[in-house]
Amino acid sequence: MVHGPEDYRLDTVPVPTPGPGELLLKVDAVGVCASDLKCYHGAAKFWGDENRPAWAERDRIAGHEFVGTVVQGDTTALTRRGVDLGDRIACEQIVPCGDCRYCLMGAYWMCAPHDMFGFKGFDGAMAEYVLVPTRALTHPVSRDLAPHVAAFAEPLSCAMHAVERGDIHFDDVVVIAGAGPIGLGAIAGTRQKNPRLVIALDMSDDKLALARQAGADLTINITTDDAVQKIKDLTDGYGADVYIEATGHPSAVSQGLNLLRKLGTYVEYSVFGSNASVDWSIISDDKELNVLGAHLGPHCWPAAIKLLESGTLPMDQICTHQFPLDRFQDALDLVADSEGGSVKVSIVPTLTHPTTSTAIRD
Template sequence: MSTTYAEATETGTGVPPVMQAVICHGPENYTLEEVATPVPAEDELLMKVEAVGVCASDLKCYHGAAKFWGDENRPAWAQKEVTPGHEFVGTIVSGGEAGLARHGLKLGDRIACEQIVPCGECRYCQRGQYWMCGPHDMFGFRNYNGAMAEYLVVPPNARTHKVSKDLAPQHAAFAEPLSCSLHAVERADIQFNDVVVVAGCGPIGLGMIAGAKAKSPLTVVALDMSDDKLALARKCGADVVINVGREDAVQLVKDMTDGYGADVYIEGTGHPSAVAQGLNLLRKLGTYVEYSVFGSDVSVDWSIISDDKELDVRGAHLGPHCWPAAIKMIESGILPMDEICTNQFPLDRFQDALDLVGDTAGASVKVSILPGSAR
């Protein structure tokens, strides 16, 4: 049977009947509202949200990028009346016995959830490729409320991972973007003698740098336009940093590789110019990995991919099978998490958090919302 509010209160985890949550009513129309706190079904769990990271995809969704709101060629990922937020961590405060048993959890456990809630029935799920699930329901975007709220329901098909209670909430929530970074690195199939170039030193790019360094290639090169972020990239494992605003990255990479070019290029900026940059600085038979979500179409000379270089071009989506490694990396203390997680806001300042993520000239790296912090 489900744990009741009264029983939860007796264990010191009292759940109020109403809560605050951000509700999406359409592009650039998000409001903080008082809503009923959800009651978990027998096979569900109720999480008290501790932290939710604000992703660049959250911002693109907020501004109404076609990929999220849909057009005649693309399905909509974002739905109205859904609470956003897919990078989160929290504590289980209520739930049915079936839900607890399904996830191997108990009340009081701290967990993070993967952003996708796979159906378990489509061709991809049946083949174990759950991250490409056909219906593609996701926390904060499609059919499941996200974590820009005080409480969140964890459905039976959610993929949950325990996280140390010793981590700061904003650090623990970084497991989601870091898992995505590590998946992109896995897709790159990095070898010991490779020169690996990572474009972008934002949250995703920094994770890519750390993951690439863990593969022990010959050289990890970081590209960005911010000297501060490039300095942070060195702390995450970059051997060489290049400010693309002042330096010719293509020429410098070719200079360090006897004119051939890099073996691997991983794109994590979401800027169209970074695509052509990567194609040009790769060697023949090199590997290009695209992770970013673009707000508009990108045009490149495809003959570079085919006739000129015969490149191996790979996409990367979400962070499948990389969550345990991401959580372990954060818990190990090898990443400068205080410098990565730069800004935290209370829930009633969600708009400030979104605006800061959109301030490309600012000094923020990872922006988070802590629903339980003082208003």
């Protein structure tokens, strides 16, 4: 339960009772996201400052990357969503209003009220049960997937949306900055587009090795190599066609602007903890770049779930750590620990003790 920045507590509350058209899920797994961590630490994006309004709510159950088993719901709810009791579904993190300007124009992921599981309007899934309201968007997920793998559908769909925003073509050189959960998802999604070259950047050799398994043709450790120069050398001095930023570090912004060719495309996905400063003239006068944002995972959930169900991604190495519900603080702390060796951390309420992937233990 969120009581405020750096004040999350394990509380006991009644199991929700679904109303007409609503479902009750028993939570199978919920991922711990960088945005969860930044909200926990009081980032202005969530709690507000003099420049932006607050939208994270106190007395709200956290958790927006989740899958669960349908355990209760009326006939209307089950029929409308095409599910039966015992089926597994994933919920999109946003719960759109359906009435605002953006919803009416089809851009539901930019809904003005912007209710989201775990942050605003609706309780999330860091709990044993979660209520699925009538407005929620749901997708079926195979029960053959491990719960923590199934929950990866949310970050993977987000990453795929960033890929879609990049408008990637067959002859493109695409650079993805960051080999964390979103970056690895962007690498996997970019691989599905089959461009000429997929390049991953990170500071960790272990994560770069994982990036190659996810589909990167080439990896560059930015602590030992000049990524900008190396990419220009690979492209006859021109630079990359598309750059997808998935680190959340301000230095990755100027890096991307500098390694792109003229008329290239920059896609920003990250949630930043601090402001980024760049030479804005690179975007206009120097290169006339396309600079695009990407938010959530609209229209990418079926593709993300299909990719997970195909078994082609090294999910045993991506989903590195799972914690029981009463160890939620350890899960948050591990996500915050850049030296902790984690990639994707999840909470699985049915666990009795933490687990790690075989690959990590070995």
